[in-house]
Structure formats: C-alpha cells, structure tokens
Amino acid sequence: MELLPGSPGGASPLRDSQTSFWAVRMGPPPTEDAVRETEYLEKSGFPEAEDDESLRFTASTLDAASDRLVPGTGRPGPRLLDFAPLLALEEFPLNAAVKALLAHAERVVGGPVEMEFAATFHPREDPPGRLGVLQVRPLVVSAETVDLDAARPQAFVPLVSSENVLGNGVVDGIEDVVYLKRDLVGTQSFAEAAADVAGVNRALVAERRPYILIGFGRWGSADPWLGVPVVWGDVGGARVLVEAALAERRIEMSQGSHFFHNISSFEVSYFSVPDDVEGAIDWTWLSTQPALRETPWLRHVRPGRPFRVEVDGRSGRGIILRQETGR
Secondary structure (H helix, E strand, O other): OEEOOOOHHHHHHHHHOOOEEEEEOOOOOOOOOOOOOOOOEEEEEHHHHHHOOOOOOOEEEEEOOOOEEEEOOOOOOOEEEOOHHHHOOOOOOHHHHHHHHHHHHHHHHOOOEEEEEEEEEOOOOOOOEEEEEEEEEEOOOOOOOOOOOOOOOOOEEEEEEEOEEEOOEEEEEEOEEEEEOHHHEOOEOOHHHHHHHHHHHHHHHHOOOOEEEEEEOOOOOOOOOOOOOOOHHHHOOEEEEEEEOEOOEOOOOOOOHHHHHHHHHOOOEEEEEOOOOOOOEOHHHHHHOOEEEEOOOEEEEOOOOOEEEEEEOOOOEEEEEEEOOOO
16 A cells, blocks of 8 residues: 555545546547547546446555555545556556567667557456557667766856756757746646647748747647647647646646657657756746747747757756856
8 A cells, every 4th residue: 555645635646636538439430620639539537437447457546544545446435547556566467568578679670669559458357458569669769978967068057957858969059949928827728829839830940940849738638728739740840848847737747659759750859847846947037038929828039049958868867058148
C-alpha cells in the first residue's frame, strides 16, 4: 500500500488525478470531420469502466480510513488511475514484454527505436491480456555531448530551465519566441488559442524563422481543457516546444506517440516545466519585450539578440539562454 501525500483523506491526489477517459466509439460512425481528433471517440467516467472490469489492471482504490492507496479494485472506494497493478504488482508482465520487444527491435534495426503498442485486458480469461505491436520506428538521436555545468557563454542568462527535457544538442541563432499569455490560462478552454498559434506558425514558416513556442498543458491535446488542440502542422516551425504547468491547473505533460516521434525526427527540443520551480521561466522579461505580433491569446517577441538552447540528453536537463542587453 502507498501513503497518500496531500490533505487528509487523499482529497488533493483524487482531485488532481484522472477521473475520465476516452473510449473508441463502437456504434455507427459519425459524420466525418478531418479536423477534429475526437470524432471517433467518446468521453466516459470511471463507473462505466468499472462495469466491464477495465480498471482491474490500471487503478488503485483509496482506503479513506488509513489514507492509503491499495493497488487494484478489489475493495469499495474512490478509484485513482495509477497503473499500480501493472507497474508495481506486475499482475500482467507488460513491462517485461515491452522491454523484450524493444531490445529485439533495436537489434534488428541497428539502433534506438520507438514502439507504439496497444494492450487488451480480459481479467477473467487465461492469459488475462494481449499485447499488440502497432508500429516500430527508428529514432533520430544526436550523439553530441552537452555539459550544462560548463562555463556559461558571457552575457547569457536563463530564460527557461528544466530538469525534464527531451532532445540533445546545442542550437544557436533562434531569434523569436511565441508564448501564451498566463492571465488567460485557467479561465477558459484552450481551443481558441489553437487558431492563433497556427496563424503565427504559418507566418514564421513563410519567413523561414525557427522559433521557441511556450504554452501551458499539453501541446496537441485532443481535450481543449488539457492543452492547445493543435496538430503538428500548426506548430511545425518551432525548434523548441515548452509545456509549462500552473498551480491552478495541474496537467500531466504530453506523452503522445506520433507527436513525440515528430519531435525526435525533426530534432525539436521539448521542455516540461513544473509550476513549483521558481524562476524556471522568466515571465517578467518576456512581458517587457515589445510584441511583434499579439493576439488575444499570445505574444510574439523578437528581442534582436539570438537565443542559445542547450539540452543534455543523458541527464534530461536543458536550458534556454537569452543575451542580456547592454553588453
């Protein structure tokens, strides 16, 4: 059993955890809409999943009396989706199977790979689950060695720093930053921001200007309350993607397979910045820069001095440096 952090009775973990899920619509197909990502999906709550035992290998149960999480759904109580029966108890050997398949694919391909898979569970059958491989793709991995602890270039100071970064290497010469306005986040859906982001991206791609894109929640989310529902073409000109979190809206960062394959293939750095790290993003400096473009949702700034991006793929750390003016 796992002791719950937060307020008595586990209120905070339950409030911040996933309480619904997307399911494939099995009825007649709806009217085709190539723009919407959810046209063949429907959103349901945990009671529906409980009926067909879908939570058997994916959820834990809150024991309010002891303020602890018990892996599985064998007792009554609020459910929390943490995959403990799979990850901690290993009731179905999903981890071992995935690791074995990855190792075999890497031997065949001759290098690192990304694998997309799906698992189907039937708790009352033997075996209780089935693992299917959907596709395997080679990963583009930079071999450059980056030392973030080395002496910093003169006149450079941090704009963004993170301990959770995907990518590797050093990028110089980016002069543009596009970022969402903090005061709008938490007040409404991100859906309205998608068109603004896509419009600025089109303009910068036409100008052949790579840029840094800073937003909140998940880039490319199908749920406009969890992030900006863009597709890859709407942000494809960005050389660096930053997903920032806010205390008033805790959102787990992106894990989308296709989205991150594009990030690795096009050597785009991805920064995940939690809300509880003071100074991880220099919002004050960004807000003082004159806007080259501005919409209700975002600002586009070009300070006139190029940024420097450093990502150490070995440690998963990264930093975006700006040049101080007057030097």
